[in-house]
Amino acid sequence: MGEFKILYCDMSAFFASVEQHMHPELRGRPVAITAVDANSGACVAASYEAKAFGVKTGTPVWEARRLCPGITLLPSRHRLYVRFNLKVGAILDQMAEVERIRSVDEFQIRLSGEATEEAGAFALVRAMKDRLAREIGPTIRFSAGIGPNHLLAKIAGKLEKPDGCQWLSPRNMPDRLAHLAIDDLPGISKGIKARLYAAHVWDIATLYRLDPRHARAIWRSVEGERFVRALQGADIPLVSTERHGYGNSKILSPSFRAVPQAYLVGRWLTEKAAARLRRDGRVSSRFGLSVQLMPQGIWSRSMKCEASQDSAYFLHLHRQLWIQLWRQLRTRTVLSVGVNLGDVSLLEERPGDLFAPLKPATPSAGERVSGVVDLINNRFGPGSIHYGVNRPHPGFFERG
CATH class of the missing domain: 3.30.1490.100 (DNA polymerase, Y-family, little finger domain)
Known part of the structure; x- marks a missing residue:
């Protein structure tokens, strides 16, 4: 068994990519998806062509038009995106074990066999991307993150977008994340960031070397210990939270x-x-x-x-x-x-x-x-x- 256990697939500009798939004339052009209609509100998604002009999630429609005069604005079609989510999930699950569908555009996959080694994991990612392009369409792409647990795989999936593939493990940590701020990590809220700063934890390198028991005290919860252990490479499983x-x-x-x-x-x-x-x-x-x-x-x-x-x-x-x-x-x-x-x-x-x-x-x-x-x-x-x-x-x- 190799060092990698989780593959994290983060679909690239998923909503906009689905619309570009449905409307071939929009491929390669800036597209944004709006919450309600194409004339008011804010953008809930943007293609990478639109992001190049500064349009992103939360950008008001009027500002999107100012930043990118040639942008195409389309009202969201959530049910359509869910159908494509199911198509993508079915293909990925045939090639490996889809452990969790984390959101409409994120999949967590459990690795096994040769895919637990670096070469095997990269080969699996290439095969998945080829099959999605062939069976659904070339606009449906994802960035992949490979790691020994869900946290490092998710962080790795954000490192090279769109359509990238990166890995994280104790072999390249924490240096591989030296360019990131501490609150760039998923799970570090403003409140937790303030507590970390108060404890003189200013950067990811210091957080990585933190005693997990100290992290529990900073978080005031066992979640702090779980987070740091996962950052250090331990296979910390996700736990189901009690519904309130x-x-x-x-x-x-x-x-x-x-x-x-x-x-x-x-x-x-x-x-x-x-x-x-x-x-x-x-x-x-x-x-x-x-x-x-x-x-x-x-x-x-x-x-x-x-x-x-x-x-x-x-x-x-x-x-x-x-x-x-x-x-x-x-x-x-x-x-x-x-x-x-x-x-x-x-x-x-x-x-x-x-x-x-x-x-x-x-x-x-x-x-x-x-x-x-x-x-x-x-x-x-x-x-x-x-x-x-x-x-x-x-x-x-x-x-x-």
Whole structure:
């Protein structure tokens, strides 16, 4: 067994590359993908031709046009990008073991056999790139990172973009990263950076040589020790985190930004979050609503509630918070809506309620109705049955 265990594939300008694949006339030309439409908002992705002009994720549409007068702006098509993600993942998984799909454009692959050696890993990457170009198209490319663990492989994947391939291991660490700032590393937030600076850890070389137990004290968490051990080359597996909430948020297209329409989108988001809560056998005892207003301002409230997984109950709470908001809102325009079901626990651990009455770990009548709705929607398609009037708003800018 060689020194390498993980291959990290970071798709190159994935959304823009997919659009260039679908529109051959755009290949080799600057392209940016916008969150809502091609006339407002910000860019959520840009081709490398556009990046050469300074257009990047978060660049406002008006500024993108100023920086690159010949740019083509296209509204995002998230479902299309997901379909291409599945195509790419299927091909990669036939050639090696796709261990995790880290995001819509990132894949983590477990290496074995000859691919654990440097020559074998590079040969595997070349074969993967050739097959993607042949079976999907030449615009679909990725930068590869090879390492003894997921952290070093991910960092290596960022070193040569686009379409590159680099490796990291104790053989070339930390010198290979000497040109990077400490917060260029994934997982180093502003808060952690400030703590590291306070501990006189100014650069990656010093961080690399840090005693992992000292890192635990700086982070105030075992994650600091895990991070430094992984940076030093130890095979530290990713751990599943305990889920504390279920939420969805949506940046609204212009036709949904009036208050009545935004309210109906919020109802749709609430139903979606509650369905996911039931899918995992959990209940929530806190409901939250967040509304971003135009031109500026955020209204956010949450309330404690009975531990539940009943969609009708959460929709009632949703309405209560919108009534509070309406008194302050009236004629304002809504840019985004988000809902969150927090303080999550397992249904099987919920105590009974003598006054309801409700037996321990037993769904209420409303929760059983919600479960039947889930069964019908799973059988006949999402939204076949819903609770009153809502406004589905599918599209890219949805989180949760």
